[in-house]
Amino acid sequence: MRRWLKRIGIAAGVLLLLLVLASAGGMLWLRTSLPQTEGTATLPGLAANVSVIRDAHGIPTIRAASEADAYRALGYVHAQDRLWQMEQMRRLGAGRLSELTGSATLEYDRLMRTLGVYRLAERGVEQASPGLRLALESYAEGVNAWLETHGGALPPEFVLLRHKPEPWRPADSLVWGKLMAMQLTGNWHAELKRAQLAPHFTPQQIDQFWHADPDARRVPVAMAPLPPELAARALAALPPALTPRLASNIWALDGRHTASGKPLLANDPHLGLSNPSLWYLARIEAPGLLQAGATVPGVPMLLIGHNGRVAWGFTTTHGDTSDIFIEKIDPADPTRYLSPEGSLPFETRKEVIAVRGGEDVTVTIRASRHGPIISDTHGGSRQALATYGKPEEFALSLSATLLAPEDRSAEALFRMNRAQSAADFHEALRDFHAPQQNIAFADIEGSIGMVTAGKVPIRLSGDGFLPAPGWTGENDWTGFLPFEALPQHFNPPSGRVLNANNAVAGPDYPHFLGRDFDTPHRARRIAGQLNAQDKASMPAMTALQHDALDLAATELLEVILPMLPDGPARRLLSGWDGLMDRDRPEPLLYHGWLRHLPRRLLADDFAPTGQEVPFLKNHQLAGMLRGDGGWCDDISTADRRESCADIARAALDDAVAELSADHGADMTAWRWGDVHRARFSGMVLGRIPLLGPLLDVVVETDGSNTTVNRGTSILSNDEAPYRHVHGAGLRAVFDLADLDASLFIQAPGQSANPFSPHYDDLAADWSKGRYLRITPPQAAGMRELRLTPAP
Incomplete structure (x- = not known):
């Protein structure tokens, strides 16, 4: 028995050693995905030598003898540090994510194919001026030169997904502009959300939920006959990554x-x-x-x-700059729709989406005179959109300036x-x-x-x-x-x-x-x-x-603090100036209150809709708590009528109870920075069990949703309601007296590769308000890579 135990122990030790060696070998191999930053490398297509000089933070200065060579070198450098980001971007725009990730991203692909984003990018290349075309083509040559000449491992995401990227095309570069236009054009998303609420609220109430700027020009709201489930399905087709945050x-x-x-x-x-x-x-x-x-x-x-x-x-x-139109299907012919000129045929085309690990999905894409039919995108089946047991009566099309071919x-x-x-x-x-x-x-x-x-x-x-x-x-x-x-x-x-x-x-x-x-x-x-x-x-x-004084917070507190009886929470907030400082307790107490106020105000009203209580801005909350619209009474309690003071007090009690459970009973010891943290997480590496959290970059921050130093949190997110998820990922200040003295900072770092020292080396500076300059290179601390033409 001892002999067998000894043999088992030896075998286990050998196996452990082999695993360690294999892991070490794998790590060493993955490190070959890091960019070459010194010495000489060949870049096919160059007309002359190019110098790429990186500073201590990995920021490159590219010196070339021509614009075309400068663009080739920029494409090469971008591929060195951010290839997966580039691959993810172009595949998202082309509706080809599912080729890598399977059915989990099928909704992204359906939407992008429906909108024709990549087709528009290709059209943009065709229409480009000679100068722009030279830039696009030279840049693509640089990216492809790195793909052809890099001899080590590809970045970790490619290794995990067992994927080798295709050559870069000029149209790939124009996709980004369309994606940004989608993310920064939020009205059509809001239209669909409002349409879902239309059967449950008056036009004036819906207007109140989206009444952001009191000075904004508005016209009377009119309802249209839209089945709410049709709006819900179109809204479900919009991936969270493209949900507007403006x-x-x-x-x-x-x-x-x-x-x-x-x-x-x-x-x-x-x-x-x-x-x-x-x-x-x-x-x-x-x-x-x-x-x-x-x-x-x-x-x-x-x-x-x-x-x-x-x-x-x-x-x-x-x-x-975007509108949703309700198209009425021709009752005599479902391949047509009605217009002021009579019945018109839908424009149609079929596209095939390849799905990793599954069957290809063929989608039929329709378009009206207003634009693509977005209500077809979710689930890919129009039969699922039949309403009230009748054949399909309506479809939703999207008109948007971002979809214009010119x-x-x-x-x-x-x-x-x-x-x-x-x-x-x-x-x-x-x-x-x-x-x-x-x-x-x-x-x-x-x-x-x-x-x-x-x-x-x-x-x-x-x-x-x-x-x-x-x-x-x-x-x-x-x-x-x-x-x-x-x-x-x-x-x-x-x-x-x-x-x-x-x-x-x-x-x-x-x-x-x-x-x-x-x-x-x-x-x-x-x-x-x-x-x-x-x-x-x-x-x-x-x-x-980096200013973190919140004027919206002080305005709201002027309304709701008088509603409270004396107590520790009121005394703490009464002496606060609205500064969203990471070291202070008041911002945490205030945001806890802000988190529970909409629920206390509107949960009863939204329960019949099946929708979440919408995010409300401070002035909207202040108006409702003044009595505008009669929101304070809880309609689920028929035996009593709640006042706005009741709502304010109950919401504060909810906040204190929740925060005390997490941070202790002494609210003066709470810190905003303990929960208000920016977490920089990757789409692929950040989702790896156990390893993903270790690769996330986390820093404390000041600010709130309404401070100049923007620190937006999603308070309705029960898992991490105070996490800093949206803000100034880049800051720049330009001095026109000396542009080389201009200041920049971005986070978390120049490189997307976790093996690089520049993966997270800017995050602390970004959090603490420090900047850097992008100046002509000096000798100290610089690394130079000389790119040479192919023989």
Whole structure:
């Protein structure tokens, strides 16, 4: 027995040793996926040598003898650090994720095939100017050169999925713009949600749920005959990754307001936080070309940055540039639909979606005169959409500026990158199509400006708040606003432009842009801080980007604190100024209260709908708690009538009980930063059991949904209600007196490879308000890779 135990022990030890050696060997092999950053490498297609010099954070400076070679090198460098991100992006846009991930992503693919996103990207390449086409083709050559010459392992995601990427195509680079347009065009998603509620609430009540900016122009809401299950199925087809989350800050000051006498421009776009970040910092130098700032892997252009003469940035407008139309099926022929001109045939085509580990799925895609039929996408079967036991009567189509085949946004961006003055830049914005954006700019000569650029539909009637009947033609689009009619400022008398997703035009503006603008609290805070400064400086601009005072919180507390009896919670909040500091307890108590208030107010009203209680902004809660709409009475308690004070107190009791269970009874010892943490997680690596959480990058942050330093949480998420999920993944401040002194930060790092030191090395700096410069390379701490033409 001892002999056998000894043999078993030896065998186990040998097996363990083999596993360790195999794991070590596997780790060593996976490390060959890291980019070569020093020495010499061949890049087929180059006309001359190119230098790629990386600084201590992995930020490259590309020096080339021609624009084409610069784009080839950028494609090569993007592939080195972010290949999986690029692969994921193009497959999402092409509706080909299921080839890698199986049926779990089939809904993504159905939607993208229905919208024809990749077809539009291919059309964009066909329409591209010679300069843009050269950039797209040269960039693709660079990506493919890395794929052909890289001798080690591919990035870990490719290894896990056992996938080898196809060659990069120019159309792959234009897909990104369409995906961003989808994410930044939120109205059609909101239309469907409102349509679901239409049978249960009055038009005035539905308007109250989406009443964001009190100054936004609105027209009376009219209902259309739409089966709610049809809206539900169309809404279910929209993947969570493409659910709109719209925000950003931007401002620019001319030299009259700055210490240097030259403009300052600050921008921090707000998107969902992920690993890797959307942004990749780089500097590109070639004869006649200088670019420094934030690129997007997969795209051969600078998105936010400067070109040595002009600096620029973006915020989302929240303009209404999409509409859902209800198409009435011809009762005599289900292959046709009704229009003002009579019965028309649906345009149809079939597409086959390959599904890993399963059967191919063939989908029939229909389109009306308004656009693609999105109600066919969920489940792929129109028979499932039959309503009230009758044959299919309606279908939902989508009109959106992002689906226009003549979209010239990529051309606009190409021209913006090359503008030599603010006037040149302003002219380039004529080609900007979708998504509608507020684009601010400044030049070294001292000019500043901002244009609400993009196509804005002109409707015969209505404002796109709810799905509209398509068969009458009453709500059809008749054209687009001319560029000159868009809100814009060029060297305004105030010497300042700013936007924080608030309404871009006042009540006297003659055209309808939208009604879903964000609340004005961030814009007011920015304006107030800028007004308080005599001569602004770079440190003042970076401090303002990290400002965490919440004006919306103090406004809400003025309404609800008087409703409370004296007690520890009221005393704690009464002495608080609304600063969302990670080290303070008040932000946690306040957000706990904010989490439970909508449930106490609306759970009874929403119970019959089967829908979740919607997210409500602070001013909406304040209005309801003042008695607007009679929401405070709980209709489920017929024997008593609750007051708004009852609701406020009950919600606070809920919050204190929940938070005390998690953080202890002493609320003065609570910390906002203990739960308000940004978690940067990858789509593939972040989902690996046990290993995934170890690869996530987590940092504490300040802020809230309505602070300049945006720190949005999804309070309805019971698993992690206070996690920081959306905010400024990139911050940039441009000094037009010395553009090399401009400041940048993005998180969590330049590389998407967990074996790289640059996987997470920027996260702490981002969290703590530190920045870096993208300057001409210096010798110290630099690594140079020389790319050479093939023999």
